[in-house]
Amino acid sequence: MDRLRSETRSRVAIGVVGPPDLVEQIMMIGADLPAAADWRLVGAPLAGEHETYEKFSKIAESIDVALFTGPLQYDLARQGGEFPMPATFVPMSGASLYAALLRGVLADGIDPARVSIDSLPAADVDEAYGEIGVGTAGVHLSEYDQPESARGFIGFHEQLYRQGATTAALTTIRSVAKALTSAGVPVLRMLPTSHTLRLALNTAALLGTGSRLEEGQIAIAVVELAASARPSYSGPGNYWQQELKLSLHQSLLADARVMGATVVARDENSYVVTATVGALAQATDGFRVAPFMDRVRSEAGVPVEVGIGLGTTARDADANALVAVEKARNAGAAAAYMVSGDGTVLSLPLRQRRRAESEPVTATKGAKLLERLVAGLGDGPEALVVDAEIVADVLAVAPRSARRVLQSLAEEGLAWPMPPVKGSQAGRPRQPYRLVRP
Incomplete structure (x- = not known):
C-alpha cells in the first residue's frame, strides 16, 4: 500500500476540465499513450459552462496542472481568479474544421460554401478553405475573443440560417450546438483531432513536471x-x-x-x-x-x-x-x-528605485490605483500584502473588479503574485499579492 501511495504521488496529476464527451475522450487517449505511467488524469466534466470555475476549484488542490478542453473553459476559470498551478488548453484549429465539413458533406449534404463558423481565427478558416479549393464568399465567421463573444454565437448562427444565407452552423461549443439543435438549425460540432489532444496532454504533462520540480x-x-x-x-x-x-x-x-x-x-x-x-x-x-x-x-x-x-x-x-x-x-x-x-x-x-525629481513621468492608471491602495492600507510592510477582499474593501469595488485591479497591477510590475494560501474550507485558494512601490 505504501509503495502504491508513493507511486501515485510521483505521477503528475493532470486535471481535465470541459464538456463530458471531450473529458472522456482525453482520458481514454491519455490512458493509451506510452507516457500514461507518468501521469494521473483527474476528470472534471461540466454540465454547462457556468460551472467551469466551480468544478475546477473542486479538483484544484489535487492536481499539478490543469488542462481545459478549449479557450472558453480556460478563460471562464481564469475570470474566477489566479490559477494556483500551471494551466493550458486544447487549441482549436483548421484541423477540426476539415473533419466537421467532411461529416457534413457526406452525412447531411450541406454546402460547405454556405455555412456559419464560430470560434476559429479567420486565418485558419481561409487556409482550410484554400486547401480544399472552396471559396469563402458565402462563409460567415464569428471569431472567439473572451467569453463575452461566445454569448453571441447562438444568435449569430440562427439569424443567418433563418435568412437563408447558410445551410448549417459549425461550432466548437457543446452548449451552442445543443441550443441550435433545439431551434431546428442544422449544426456540426468541431472537435479537436486525436493528434491535437495527444499534443495537449503532453504539453500539460511537461508543465506539471516542470512546476513540481521547481516547487520542490x-x-x-x-x-x-x-x-x-x-x-x-x-x-x-x-x-x-x-x-x-x-x-x-x-x-x-x-x-x-x-x-x-x-x-x-x-x-x-x-x-x-x-x-x-x-x-x-x-x-x-x-x-x-x-x-x-x-x-x-x-x-x-x-x-x-x-x-x-x-x-x-x-x-x-x-x-x-x-x-x-x-x-x-x-x-x-x-x-x-x-x-x-x-x-x-x-x-x-537591486530593484529600481523611484526616478529622480528632475525626471518627471506621467503616472499610469495602475500607479494611481497603487497610490490609492497604499494610502488606504497604512505604512507597515505587512500592509503591502493584499488580496482581492482587501482591495475590494479599500477601493469600495466588487471582488471581481478587485481581482482585475490586482491583475492589471501585476502586468505593470506594480504587484507580484505570491504562492496561493489554502483556506481551511473548500473552495478557491486565497491569492495574495505584494504591492511594489516604484
Missing part, C-alpha cells in the same frame, strides 16, 4: 551584513549590535513570511533563509531582482550581501549559497548572486 527544489539564501556595516567589536554589552541584529531579523521575516520561508540566525552577522524555488521565484519577479536587499536597506539602513543556492537537497543548496554569498561579498553588496544546481551563476540587481 530547495532554495537557501545567506544574508549577511556587509563588512562596512558590522560593529568594530561584538559582545553582550554592544546594544547597538543587538538592535541592528533584531532590525535585520524583522526585515527578513517580513519578506520570508509571505514566501512561506524560514529564517534562522547563522552567526552574529548573518541569517539563513530557506524556501522553495517556486516561492523565491515569485518574490524576485522570476529571478530578475534581488530579494531582501532593498527592504533591509530602507528599513534597517544597512547594506547586506545576499547569496542564493539552489539544489535538490539542503546540502547542495547550502553549498551553492556559500559560493554565491562569496561572489556577492566580492561585488561589494551591489547585487545578489544565485548559484543553481548545475553551477550556473546569475546576478540579481
Whole structure:
C-alpha cells in the first residue's frame, strides 16, 4: 500500500476540465499513450459552462496542472481568479474544421460554401478553405475573443440560417450546438483531432513536471551584513549590535513570511533563509531582482550581501549559497548572486528605485490605483500584502473588479503574485499579492 501511495504521488496529476464527451475522450487517449505511467488524469466534466470555475476549484488542490478542453473553459476559470498551478488548453484549429465539413458533406449534404463558423481565427478558416479549393464568399465567421463573444454565437448562427444565407452552423461549443439543435438549425460540432489532444496532454504533462520540480527544489539564501556595516567589536554589552541584529531579523521575516520561508540566525552577522524555488521565484519577479536587499536597506539602513543556492537537497543548496554569498561579498553588496544546481551563476540587481525629481513621468492608471491602495492600507510592510477582499474593501469595488485591479497591477510590475494560501474550507485558494512601490 505504501509503495502504491508513493507511486501515485510521483505521477503528475493532470486535471481535465470541459464538456463530458471531450473529458472522456482525453482520458481514454491519455490512458493509451506510452507516457500514461507518468501521469494521473483527474476528470472534471461540466454540465454547462457556468460551472467551469466551480468544478475546477473542486479538483484544484489535487492536481499539478490543469488542462481545459478549449479557450472558453480556460478563460471562464481564469475570470474566477489566479490559477494556483500551471494551466493550458486544447487549441482549436483548421484541423477540426476539415473533419466537421467532411461529416457534413457526406452525412447531411450541406454546402460547405454556405455555412456559419464560430470560434476559429479567420486565418485558419481561409487556409482550410484554400486547401480544399472552396471559396469563402458565402462563409460567415464569428471569431472567439473572451467569453463575452461566445454569448453571441447562438444568435449569430440562427439569424443567418433563418435568412437563408447558410445551410448549417459549425461550432466548437457543446452548449451552442445543443441550443441550435433545439431551434431546428442544422449544426456540426468541431472537435479537436486525436493528434491535437495527444499534443495537449503532453504539453500539460511537461508543465506539471516542470512546476513540481521547481516547487520542490530547495532554495537557501545567506544574508549577511556587509563588512562596512558590522560593529568594530561584538559582545553582550554592544546594544547597538543587538538592535541592528533584531532590525535585520524583522526585515527578513517580513519578506520570508509571505514566501512561506524560514529564517534562522547563522552567526552574529548573518541569517539563513530557506524556501522553495517556486516561492523565491515569485518574490524576485522570476529571478530578475534581488530579494531582501532593498527592504533591509530602507528599513534597517544597512547594506547586506545576499547569496542564493539552489539544489535538490539542503546540502547542495547550502553549498551553492556559500559560493554565491562569496561572489556577492566580492561585488561589494551591489547585487545578489544565485548559484543553481548545475553551477550556473546569475546576478540579481537591486530593484529600481523611484526616478529622480528632475525626471518627471506621467503616472499610469495602475500607479494611481497603487497610490490609492497604499494610502488606504497604512505604512507597515505587512500592509503591502493584499488580496482581492482587501482591495475590494479599500477601493469600495466588487471582488471581481478587485481581482482585475490586482491583475492589471501585476502586468505593470506594480504587484507580484505570491504562492496561493489554502483556506481551511473548500473552495478557491486565497491569492495574495505584494504591492511594489516604484
